[in-house]
Amino acid sequence: MSAPLLEVADLQVWFDLEDGGELHAVQGVNVSLEPGERLGLVGESGCGKTTTALAIMGLLPPNASVSGSILLDGDDILAGGEEAMRPHRWVDIAIVFQGAMNALNPVYTIGRQIVEALELHNRANGTTARARTAELLEAVGIPAGRAQRYPHELSGGMRQRAAIAMALACNPKVLIADEPTTALDVMVQAQILELLDALCRDFGLALILVTHDLPVVAQLCNRCAVMYAGEIVERGPLEAIYHTPGHPYSRMLFAASPDLAGLDDPVYSIHGAPPRLDRPIDGCPFRPRCDSAFDACSVRPRLEQLAADHDAACHLNSGVLA
Amino acid sequence: MSAEPTLLEVEDLVVRYPIHRGLVGSATRQPRRNVHAVEGVSLSLQRGEMLALVGESGCGKTTTAQAVLRLVDPVSGSIRFDGRNLVPLGPRELRPLRRRIQVVYQDPYESLDPRFRVRTAVEEPLLIHGLGGSKADRAARVHEALSRVELSPPELFLDRYPHELSGGQRQRVAIAAALVLEPDVLVADEPVSMLDVSVRAGVLNVLDGLRRDGLAILMITHDLSTAARFAQRIAVMYLGRIVEEGSAASVVRNPQHPYTKALLSVVPRRDPRDRRRPQILQGETPDAVAIPTGCRFHPRCPIAEERCAVEDPALARPVSAEAGHQAACLLLPLQT
Numbered sequence: 148m149s150a151p152l153l154e155v156a157d158l159q160v161w162f163d164l165e166d167g168g169e170l171h172a173v174q175g176v177n178v179s180l181e182p183g184e185r186l187g188l189v190g191e192s193g194c195g196k197t198t199t200a201l202a203i204m205g206l207l208p209p210n211a212s213v214s215g216s217i218l219l220d221g222d223d224i225l226a227g228g229e230e231a232m233r234p235h236r237w238v239d240i241a242i243v244f245q246g247a248m249n250a251l252n253p254v255y256t257i258g259r260q261i262v263e264a265l266e267l268h269n270r271a272n273g274t275t276a277r278a279r280t281a282e283l284l285e286a287v288g289i290p291a292g293r294a295q296r297y298p299h300e301l302s303g304g305m306r307q308r309a310a311i312a313m314a315l316a317c318n319p320k321v322l323i324a325d326e327p328t329t330a331l332d333v334m335v336q337a338q339i340l341e342l343l344d345a346l347c348r349d350f351g352l353a354l355i356l357v358t359h360d361l362p363v364v365a366q367l368c369n370r371c372a373v374m375y376a377g378e379i380v381e382r383g384p385l386e387a388i389y390h391t392p393g394h395p396y397s398r399m400l401f402a403a404s405p406d407l408a409g410l411d412d413p414v415y416s417i418h419g420a421p422p423r424l425d426r427p428i429d430g431c432p433f434r435p436r437c438d439s440a441f442d443a444c445s446v447r448p449r450l451e452q453l454a455a456d457h458d459a460a461c462h463l464n465s466g467v468l469a
Numbered sequence: 470m471s472a473e474p475t476l477l478e479v480e481d482l483v484v485r486y487p488i489h490r491g492l493v494g495s496a497t498r499q500p501r502r503n504v505h506a507v508e509g510v511s512l513s514l515q516r517g518e519m520l521a522l523v524g525e526s527g528c529g530k531t532t533t534a535q536a537v538l539r540l541v542d543p544v545s546g547s548i549r550f551d552g553r554n555l556v557p558l559g560p561r562e563l564r565p566l567r568r569r570i571q572v573v574y575q576d577p578y579e580s581l582d583p584r585f586r587v588r589t590a591v592e593e594p595l596l597i598h599g600l601g602g603s604k605a606d607r608a609a610r611v612h613e614a615l616s617r618v619e620l621s622p623p624e625l626f627l628d629r630y631p632h633e634l635s636g637g638q639r640q641r642v643a644i645a646a647a648l649v650l651e652p653d654v655l656v657a658d659e660p661v662s663m664l665d666v667s668v669r670a671g672v673l674n675v676l677d678g679l680r681r682d683g684l685a686i687l688m689i690t691h692d693l694s695t696a697a698r699f700a701q702r703i704a705v706m707y708l709g710r711i712v713e714e715g716s717a718a719s720v721v722r723n724p725q726h727p728y729t730k731a732l733l734s735v736v737p738r739r740d741p742r743d744r745r746r747p748q749i750l751q752g753e754t755p756d757a758v759a760i761p762t763g764c765r766f767h768p769r770c771p772i773a774e775e776r777c778a779v780e781d782p783a784l785a786r787p788v789s790a791e792a793g794h795q796a797a798c799l800l801l802p803l804q805t
Contacts, residue, residue: 191665302753332525333691337735337749359666362694362737366744385741403670405698406739407721414698416671420635 150221151179152353153203153240153321158215160198160207170425172198174377175215177450180321185347185354187364187385189400190374193421196357199374200323203355204242205232219321238268241314243307245326250310251298257309258284258294264316283312287342304335308342315346322346325357340367361404365389370456373397376422376432379450383457393459395437431462439463474552476685477514477537477570477654482507482546484532488758504757506532508709509546514654519676519686521696521717523732524706527754530689533706534656537687538572539563551653568598571647575659577639581631588627591615591646598650614645618675637668641675648679655679658689673699693736697721705729708757708765711784715794725787725796728766764799772800 160173173195180186188196201207203217205224217225219239224231244250252260261280265271271279281291287308298306307327314322324343328336344367346352356368364371365385372382373396381394392398402415419436422428430445431437437444443462450458451465485503507529514520522530535541537548539555548555550566558566574580581590591611595601601610615623618641631639640660647655657676661669677699680686690696696703697717704714705728713726724730734748750769755761761768767777780799786792787801 191667304753332753333693333732333735334525334750335753337747338751340737341747341749360737361666362739365739365741366737389739389741400667401739403666404739405670405692405694407694407697407733407736408738408740408743410697410718410721412698414670414673416637416669416674417667418671 151218152182152184152220153180154216154218155179155199155203156216156218158199158202158217159213160195160202161212162208163210163212164425168425172211172377172424173202174424176374176377176379178372178379178382180353180355182320183347183351183353184370185356185368187361187368187371188355188357188374189359189361189364189371191359191421193424194374195377195424196374197325200242200325200355200357203323204240205229205236206242237264237314237319238317239319240321240323241317241319242323242325243310243314243327245329250313251306253298256295256297257289257301257312258296261294261309261313261316264313268317270317279316280312283315284309286315286346287312288338302335303331304338307331307339311339311342311346315350315352318350319352321353321355323355323357326359327356328363329358329360336363343367361401362406373400376428377424378432378460380433380461381459382450383454383459387454387457393453393457393464394433394461395439395463396433397459399438431460475513475549476516476551477687478547478549479513479533479537480511480547480549482510482533482536482548483544484529484536484541485544502758505709505760506757507536507543508760510706510709510711512704512711512714514685514687516653516685517680517683518702519680519688519700521688521690521700521703522706523690523693523696523703525691525754527708527757528706529709529757530706531658534572534658534687534689537654538570538656539567568600568650569652570654570656571650571652572656572658573640573643573647573660576663577636577643578631578663580643581639583631585631586627587615587620587629587631587634587642590631590642591649594646594650600650610649611645614649615642617648617679618642618645619671620645635668636664637671640664640672644672644675644679652684654685654687656687656689659691660688661695662690662692669695693721693732705732708754708760710765710797712766712798713794713796714784715790719791719794723790723794725790725794725801726766726798727770727772729796731771764797774800 155178158173158176162170162172164170176199190196202213216223219235224235258280262276265276265279284291289308328339347354371385371388372379375396381397388397399417405414417436422432431448434440434444448460448462450460452458453464484507485505488502490499510533524530536543543556591614592607595607601607612623620626620641661672700717703717703720704711707728713729724733731748731750763778763780764782767773777799782797782799784795784797786795786804788804
């Protein structure tokens with residue numbers, strides 16, 4: 148097997164809180180990404196998905212402390228601090244956020260913002276930069292003539308496309324998309340997902356799709372990592388996680404999304420809420436909400452291999468019952 | 470037809486919002502223009518029924534709901550509630566009727582006053598409408614409303630502030646504040662789209678339970694899987710018109726209108742093996758200021774013919790649809 152493009156190992160993130168406490172947002176995340184692979188990072192709000200994404204980008208706020216390693220093509224970009232991260236940010240790894248309005252500067256035209264990104268990273272200047280901008284806009288489905296438009300003159304879907312064009316300015320190898328379609332209408336969502344699909348196919352881009360919407364992941368990604376309470380509780384190929392889930396949380400998340408194929412299936416909610424991360428967690432973090440918890444769950448389970456490339460952190464798999 | 474009269478019947482509803490021409494516009498006598506938000510919508514709702522109004526942003530589904538709530542004034546059409554037309558009524562006559570048609574909005578973070586405890590938030594509508602009798606009676610009603618939305622035990626929630634509640638719990642409080650007035654109709658405008666997936670089903674199951682107890686619910690949503698699972702009937706809106714309407718199962722399993730077919734095809738499926746080619750419509754819903762001629766869907770329609778740009782189709786029952794299932798498309802052979 149080829150070496151992974153991106154390898155995150157034992158990633159930990161703490162936030163210092165104003166009251167002097169600490170919030171352990173990411174608790175030992177291990178995840179790897181092959182070139183051209185599409186990984187879905189799923190879970191409820193507050194499970195550490197976005198914090199993981201921001202840590203990979205080196206964009207965490209100043210009150211965060213990070214440990215672990217993030218290997219890009221074998222080099223640790225986390226150990227060297229900002230100095231080591233900067234040459235790779237936007238160049239090798241880029242990110243698109245949920246509200247594209249926040250990623251775009253409202254007082255500049257979208258064309259100018261992409262030109263600026265190209266010039267800042269010494270990718271192109273002047274006429275070449277403008278030609279490249281036109282190319283990028285066309286690649287994401289915006290007619291090049293609209294480069295002179297301001298963000299507020301574009302619809303939500305078009306703004307998201309412009310944000311994607313800007314993220315692609317330096318030909319990154321990895322694109323992180325954080326809830327890229329959550330604020331959009333169904334048809335526009337489908338257009339953006341089709342675009343991401345085409346970009347991965349045509350440019351060999353590796354994708355990390357951060358979302359709480361499992362059906363979107365099921366349609367676009369080939370692998371999936373399910374996060375709960377700051378850690379990955381299951382990871383593997385999507386088919387395996389949907390058809391033979393190794394963690395009750397994954398199974399319950401799928402059962403919570405209504406589906407057109409099963410009109411008469413009951414739709415279940417998961418009672419309660421994820422645990423607070425500003426205090427230590429005793430035992431399995433999902434235990435209070437789990438429908439299959441038993442004695443062993445008072446000890447926190449670790450990720451264990453269920454099959455090749457399919458791991459889950461649940462005592463139900465460990466043969467204790469058998 | 471059932472013997473029970475229809476609870477809510479909207480007929481030929483038209484709502485337009487005028488566009489300000491500005492000083493230069495009026496001085497140069499430019500024509501007055503309107504946003505044609507709703508252009509001839511008819512729908513009906515029975516007790517114990519949930520009707521889902523489905524469509525993209527800007528299709529007029531929220532405006533339709535606002536007209537039913539009499540928060541906007543229709544240009545024409547009628548809204549009959551329990552046998553009475555609401556359109557000609559003034560504020561004074563509407564007041565006692567407003568109690569009976571309540572609304573729950575999308576964002577429970579915005580709709581609850583952060584300074585009000587749950588008790589106060591749910592009690593306030595009673596005070597406003599001068600209902601509920603003594604303090605003890607009101608407390609009992611608040612208690613009952615909270616149990617109906619499954620915030621149990623209610624004592625645990627009465628003294629909490631919104632910031633101490635999860636999103637799902639806040640939305641339940643908002644529903645309780647609507648229920649405390651014992652309405653006949655509940656308008657739910659995207660009631661779960663701001664909530665985490667894990668708690669959506671809980672709120673939807675609460676609404677489903679209320680419907681089974683006889684409440685009529687008009688649900689506005691852009692999520693077809695939710696509509697298909699929880700509503701009895703679905704009406705698909707496009708640019709101010711209902712283009713297809715029928716029982717939820719019939720619309721989802723046997724869609725007739727090309728717009729409904731496209732909308733259904735882009736709904737992501739849970740099963741990764743169930744990947745199908747979505748039929749993606751390009752562009753976005755056109756401007757409701759300049760409505761296309763003929764069939765308003767024809768510029769985006771994958772099967773449009775020449776006559777679609779000329780003739781405006783009406784809702785009718787296609788040959789291959791069951792009774793009560795209608796679509797507005799010129800190319801569908803109709804039941805004779």
